[in-house]
Amino acid sequence: MSSVAEPKALPTNRVGLTVKEYGGLKSTLCVGCGHDVITRQITQAFYDMGVEPYRTAKMSGIGCSSKTTAYFADRGHGFNAVHGRMPAVATGAVLANSTLLAIGVSGDGDTASIGAGQFVHLLRRNVPMIYIVENNGVYGLTKGQFSATADMGSRLKTGVVNDLPAIDLCAMAIELGCAYVARSFSGDMKQLLALLKGAVAHRGTALLDVISPCVTFNNHEDSTKSYKWAKDHEIPIQEIGFIPFFDEIAVEYDPGTTQDVELHDGSHIRLKKLREDYDPTNKRAAFDLLHEAQEKGEFLTGLIYVEPQKKDFVSLLGLTDEPLATLPLDRVRPGREALAQMMEELR
């Protein structure tokens, strides 16, 4: 352990680590990039939740967003896969070792275009992992082409107008059975942090579609993914509080105005309703909400849908709790009688 004494002792968390020990490399993204804000919130959420960083598996595809897994939790292994194919790699990793906390960071191009196929099937399987889409509506690394989440009518700096409908990743996720679906904005750090902690506490795919403006290619006036547009238009559907499983629940709440959701690990999400009677455990209501927002051109954020008890893919397969990767040979190689039986059946 590199326990070089700090000049001023930083506070430590539940597992005895400082927030610094959740850090990673210095970001090489543009100054002011929304992605860096998300990276900081991930770091904070892991620290607050007392995640053991060596147990994390940081998965990504290709794009600006996919670089960010190098910028946090460098005590955990990272895998920068190929474009749009991180879901499959993450699925394999989680099957090999179901004790990993897998976190995938992807972008709108990596998820909604080239990766749409794998994204769909990840959701359908409910692979246990956090899946963050850093959504800015453009391809940054290839210099600013529209992605499939760009809103209809939005305009590039070059004057090109997007005349195709945007894919709503949250609606898609709910449709495909995802049991933790949230939308946020990198400018809304408090909400994002609470949603990230909830994602850590959830078992199954936790999708966070985070609008994260691209300061270089999509932060101008005619963009619907700019800081200004998002700030002006964001409508949070709840005020989100989070009580981790290791804290006592001290505050009572009013069920009339607040909803409590217990997550897989015993943590609680407290949702103070800002939108009348919206219940994020009601799938149909979630669809209605998203469709309505789309019709009105509203930018709604918050926990859109949650189904904490849904079985994840590993449970569905019923695999051993120990990592398959390290099971000793005598537990993965059938014995002599077994082979003899196989042979007998072929005589």
Added chain:
Amino acid sequence: MSTVLEEKALEHAGGASIVNDFSIHVATANGSGSMSSNNILMRSIFQMGIPVSGKNLFPSNIQGLPTWFTIRASKEGFIARRRDIGVLICMNPETVHEDIRTVHAGAAVICEESLNLTSLRNDVQFYPVPFAKLVLELVHDGKLRRLAVNMIYVGVAAWLLGIDMEEIHKAVVKQFKSKEKAIEINWTAIRGGYDWAEKNLTKRDPFRVERMNATDGKIIIDGNAAAAIGCVMAGVTVLAWYPITPSSSLAESVMDYARRFRMDPKTGKPTCAIVQAEDELAAAGMVMGAGWAGARAMTTTSGPGISLMSEFVGLGYYAEVPAVIVDVQRVGPSTGLPTRTMQGDILSTYFLSHGDAKHILVIPGSVEECYTLAMEAFDLAEKFQTPVFLMTDLDLGMNNWMADPFPYPENGVDRGKLILTGEALQDHVRKFKESARYKDVDGDGIPYRTLPGLIDNPTAAYFTRGSGHSERATYTEKPEDYKANVDRLARKFETARAFVPKPVLSNGSGSPVGVIAYGSSDFAVEEARVLLERKGVRTDYLRLRALPTTVEVPAFVAAHERVYVVDQNRDGQMHDLLRLELPADAMKLRSIRHYDGFPLDAETVVEGIEAGEKA
């Protein structure tokens, strides 16, 4: 030029029998349930101690299109496809004229009486049977007649060839396991066919079977099932696959065996995660993720899947992730001949992906080797931390072959240079001063690796990327770093030459003629060598079992004047590859190519070598 059969048939004019040395060709329509009948025929001959092989020459179709099944009986133990047909059983009215027109002179032809076919040829022996009428009498349930009619030909063939009816009954029981009603219905149909033939036909052809003792204790298995058993015994822990002919039954066999034999003795839970992926891209990706996280991970596919996996395979090569990819080769892309055999992916797979990439190919030449080399492929993948391909083909993978029962693996497994615990990591750092994922500390090009999630130590983790990384797995675009890494990968590949399966050699005939073949060609080549020797042409033989080539290969080529490389593809892919690998001796290599979609037969090899030797 007369065929062997024609010569034999002429002999028979003098009264000689052809015993245990012919092939039976059954023409039916796909989906008519003839597989059970054909299995029973094959099995009963096998039970009589006679070496057999069975091949399904089938269309890409579920029901209706013509399909053929060929059973070869060979007292000498030759089990390759035989070009000439001894006994033709015509059950498909769509193809019957063509089937009869193309059969060799002297053949015995069993066909439907009411079709009046006997005037089509005067050089074959017809046995018209009233199948349509018999099935009405023998099978009372109208719905079962379409299937049961195929059992009648089993009975007729049994009479014609002298197959012991007791063995047929045993085969019926085996085929239908404990389904009493099915056994009874099918046995009645077979018995009825036999009795009718005995009463109404007179044997006028030379073909018959005679009990031998050459199959005692042997099993019958297809290569896909054999490889599946190998994978299960190797301790595969993650299988991700996408259905594609002819590899699907391999994955399904793993599923079946895993369900029965891979439940954790400690917890009763499955120890192999099996996922039917959404496509081959995902299958390859899951295998990459699983291999990276330490699973013994595999996928099964065929040519079109291989091309879809190309990008991931390149990533696996550069990021150094173990994986086993089984390629059951078939003909071409898209529609066409997806159900026909070919060794079509040798070149594309050896160099699969972009940038500089070369891969280890393991090439079994029998069902036994599908089993043993599947296990070895896992060891190689983990030892060399790279995707390893097990290259079989449709003929080996989906057809039935005789084999000795597979031996239990007496050795453990080689999981490669893994650092699994904190103590092991500390030892490593003590020994090598640091833990650097891609550093060649042993001089063999193979670095050490840790797995995610196992060691609570800040130096245990590394970040996995594609081609651009330093020895410490950090991001780099420096020319010297890139070059050092790819040079090490090349060194690692050279190390692999000493560890991949060695070729099988039949050397020392003193002949200047050598033959190199691989995979399912072995059966035809072994037979061809016997036939050639009878004609006075002696050959030495090297059967390749892996790429890269081992030292035995250049030595073999150097020791011979002319070396024929047998390929089941149009362009002579292995021939070309060996020319690349052995530039000094390239001109000694000659190419024999078979590429019509059917399995290779011995005569093609004989003719190729004879032509070359005359030239």
